[in-house]
Amino acid sequence: MATTTPRGALPLTATLLTASVALYMALVAFGNITDFGTNQDFVRHVLAMDTTFKDDDLMWRAITDEGVQDAAYVAIIAWETAAALVLVHGTWLWARGDGARARRFSTYGLLMTMLLFGAGFMAIGGEWFAMWQSEDWNGLDAALRVFVFSGVVLLVNHLPGAVERSGTD
DSSP, X not given: OOOOOOOOHHHHHHHHHHHXXXXXXXXXXXXXXXXXXXXHHHHHHHHHTTTSOOOHHHHTTXXXXXXXXXXXXHHHHHHHHHHHXXXXXXXXXXXXXXXXXXXXXXXXXXXHHHIIIIIIIIIIIIIITOGGGOSSSOOHHHHHHHHHHHHHHHHHHTSTTSOOSOOOO
């Protein structure tokens, strides 16, 4: 009779939390693909800086060319989709018990998510394009929530004991 070692709580937690971020990113990408215009307007307004304080020292940063704005939005959607796929793969690896590879793929997907929401939305959108000045097109609170959520999941994935089988990371 073969015996199996039951999975610990920490690998299960890493699996479910990674799956949560994967689901979130998949839904964000799906929403942006199927309702393209809603967040397209958001990206256009942020890049155009048309609802900021109109400070001459900042307005030179504005991008008003709709082709460039749309290209940026498509790039965001592609990044969201790729992150979702990497996180789904990481979740699948966690579920299979392949902890070392699961940690690696989950790390890639979580970092992709954190880069999008941290560097992309908070730093570039929030600071470079002064999104913080807009009452109508300010996504900083939402970006921070996703950034922190992904960061917590990343930390859980890297806690000692999350990977039950020894392997290289």
